[in-house]
Structures are given as C-alpha cells and as structure tokens.
Amino acid sequence: MRKYNPVTDVTVNALKAVLGEKNVTTDPDKMHPYSHDEVADTRYQRLPEVVVLPENTAQVAAVLKIANEQMIPVVPRGGGTGLACGAVPMYGGIVVSLEKMNKILEINAESLYMIVQAGVRTDEVQKQAAKAGLFYAGDPCSSDSCFIGGNVATNAGGNRAIKYGVTRNQIYSIEVVTPKGDITTLGGRLKKNSTGYCLEQLFIGSEGTLGIITTITLKLTPLPKAVMDFLVVFPTPELAIDMVGHMNRAGIQATCIEFMENAAVKSVEKYLKEKLPQGESGNYLIIQVEANNEEQLDEIAAQVDELCSEKGATAVLVPDAEKIWKVRKSIAEAVRHEDMIYSSEDIVVPIDRLSATLEEMNRICVKHGAASRTVAHAGDGNIHLMILKAGNTLEEWPEKLAAIQQEIFDYVYDIGGKLSGEHGIGYKKKTLMAKYTDPVELEIMRAIKKALDPNNILNPGKIFDLD
Ligand SMILES: Cc1cc2nc3c(=O)[nH]c(=O)nc-3n(C[C@H](O)[C@H](O)[C@H](O)COP(=O)(O)OP(=O)(O)OC[C@H]3O[C@@H](n4cnc5c(N)ncnc54)[C@H](O)[C@@H]3O)c2cc1C
Structure with missing residues (x-):
C-alpha cells in the first residue's frame, strides 16, 4: 500500500475554502x-x-483535486449500510459523504425517467415515483436507509431482481467525478448505444474505487396494476428452494422469491416477539406476483397455489404483505440480537445448484461447531449465509471462520458460483477476492484502476490491492 500524507491544517483550510466551514468537520x-x-x-x-x-458536483471535484495534490486518500460514502466495509476509511484521510446532495431534480411521467442526486434515500426514490403513479424497480432490503448513489456504487440487488434486474438495469446515465477531479456524464437516455466502451456500466458496481457518482438518471415504469404476496411454508429447505426451478419451468414470472430457512424464521420470531405461521419447523418462501388486472392476478395466484401444494408446501397463505416483508427484512437485526460476532456471506450460485449449496453450507458449519442462519434472494441464486460463532471461543473464532469460508468458497467456486451477488467486496472480502479470482481478471481490474487513478487516492485498498 502506498504511503499517504496525513490531513493537516493546510488540507482542512483548503477544504473549508471550497466547501464552507459548516461542511467540513x-x-x-x-x-x-x-x-x-x-x-x-x-x-x-x-x-x-x-x-x-x-452540496454540489463542483465541490466533489474540488475535493478530489486537493486530495491528489496533497496525496490524501478519499472515501465516498452513501447511507453507510454497506456490508463489506467499502465506505470505511481504512487508511484514514477524507470521507466524502453525499448526504447533502439529496435532491430529486426531475420526475418525468411522460418519458418515464427520474433524475436524482446520489444522496437521495432509496425509499424516497420509490415513494416519489409512486406519488407520480410510477414505479422504481430497485428494492434492496435496506431501502429505508441506503442512498441511491450507494446502490449504484455497489450495483445493489434486492427483492425484485428476478423480474426487473439489479441496479445496473435501472440506469440510463450517471454523472461522475473521476479520481483526478474531472466531471463527466456517462451513458444516455437511450434504448441502445454502441458508441464506444459502455463506461457507465464499468462505474456501476465499482464500489467507489473509480469515481464518485453525483447524479443519476433512473428508468421508471408504470406502477404494477395488481400485486399479490404469498407466504408458502415447506417442511424442508430443499423443497422450498426447489420451487424456484419449478416456477421457472412452469413459466410463472414472479417479482420476488425470497427464502428463509427455519433457523432464520425462529431468529426473527424471537426478535420480533411474535409467533409466525408454522414457526416451529417451517421453511419460508415469500413469493410476489404482479399482473395487469385482478382477473389475470387471480389466474397467476391459482397457478402458484397449485404448483406449491403439488411440490410439498404445507401452507400457501396470503398474509398481510407489510407484516411478512417486515419479517424478511428483520433478519439482519434478529441475528445481531442473537450474537454480535457473526460473518455475513453473500454467495451467488447457479439456480440449479441452490439446494445442494444450502446442504453443503450447513454441513460445513455444523462440522466446525458454528451455527448458521440462512436467507436468500432465492429467485436469483443469491444466498445470505450468516455464520455465528456458537460454541467456539472468541480466540479460536477467526481461524475457525477462515476455515469455514475456505471450505464453503472452494465448493462455491467449484460449481460456478461467486463471492458476492450484491453486497460487493469492499475491504472485508478482498483477501477472498484475491484467492478466488482468476489472476488475468484481477490484472485487468488493476490496470483499469491504475489508468483512472494513478495516485490510488480514491477508496484505496477496496476490492483488491494494487501491489
Ligand atoms: C439490513 C440490510 C439489508 C440489506 N439488504 C440488501 C439487499 O437486499 N440488496 C443489496 O444489494 N444490498 C443490501 N444491503 C447492503 C447495502 O444496503 C447495499 O450495499 C447498499 O447499496 C449500500 O448503499 P449505501 O448508500 O448505504 O452505501 P455505503 O454503505 O455508504 O457505501 C457502499 C459502497 O459504495 C461506495 N459509495 C457510496 N456512495 C457512493 C457514490 N455516490 N459514489 C461512489 N461510491 C459510492 C462506498 O465507497 C462503498 O464502497 C443491506 C444492508 C443492510 C444493513
């Protein structure tokens, strides 16, 4: 890691001259x-x-110019809900928080787009779109606290990715400030574009290492006309997970297929102090479907009911939607309530390997005396495995966890999976990234980073090290 200079009075005064006293602390x-x-x-x-x-893009650019002149690292920050330490200033320096760039600049119902600054909260994007009778499809479980800029920087996934895709699929264009402090707009409000490299897609998901995203033009659609949420309970995790393939083969297009294995259901029951349907042994699937009218919705609902019952469901319920989504979205807090010492994995595997992966992960955790709580954006093969220290002592835990991760990721990479489906690599997973990524692929990433950020001042030490 290259040597950076400390922030001095000279730095702080230069920053205050650009941003004003109140915007520097x-x-x-x-x-x-x-x-x-x-x-x-x-x-x-x-x-x-x-x-x-x-408070504006010009100020972001000026900060990056000062940082380059003085060789000080810069870390962009959104809502701080990341799960990979991407927004943590591991080498000190300047944190650039986008929280004051929080304006919705335009909602265009005629042409179905919205222009927002990076610091707008994601649920505000959803709410303001809905107020205009429109729909923003991105929906990470953290939408009440993450920023849209953070979603772009991490290429956030979430609940509706099976039907609408991830954040990168919701974007027309982005305004970015490069590491050297230049401002540019990448992409356009176009249905197609073969004009050179697709640079906006390179910046999306780059976790704040290639540029600071300041403004985003988002795609909108009309609001879905009819929506239904099911809670389907299965006696085993495998039967629940196998429903994804059954639904795909039956041609039923779900908007969400979320999985909670029984230990996760129990954890949430305890946290919310609430009895949940078949909570003692049930494995949950939350399935959401949409249609153009009530008649069509009833038809799809009947198909879901019939298929789930035929494939072993012990209950197909239509619960209070808000309540059941609260159950799903409470898992992180619930696990933290059980034990502060745990590791959250974000594995993604081919859909047809989901079931076998769950079984293998559980076997490995049990073998090492750890506990696990598993939820999944099952429809897109993305498993969130929370590994709890359980019977292991604090002293032996780091080594044990490393052994568990190694066994799990050896398996995951063997079957064509990857380290992260949506949370990114950040600082926390860069050792695993170095271990499991093809060296040629890593070298291409390093070459891009070096070309755009010759001083390595923007979010250094994230995703991979340069040397
Ligand atoms: C309870 C909970 C549920 C979650 N559920 C989901 C989920 O369903 N799907 C999902 O994908 N993630 C989920 N996450 C993870 C997290 O919310 C996402 O990664 C989110 O996109 C991070 O956004 P943020 O604004 O909080 O970014 P931060 O945490 O502030 O930053 C994340 C990364 O993006 C960079 N960054 C932030 N803003 C910018 C910017 N404007 N320009 C350049 N770089 C920037 C940072 O440097 C950092 O590397 C969840 C987290 C929690 C705590």
Missing part, C-alpha cells in the same frame, strides 16, 4: 458515525481524519 464525536458501516466487527472500524459534506 474534524470533530471525533461528529466523525464517529463515519468510522464504520453495518459490519459489526470493530476490527473493521477506522476514524476518518476529516469528513466533508459537499
């Missing part, structure tokens, strides 16, 4: 919230040297 109490994301492990916390709150 070095007060440790005020900076503390910026020292971590949603990863609870304190080994991954680090206080920034200065936090800046730009």
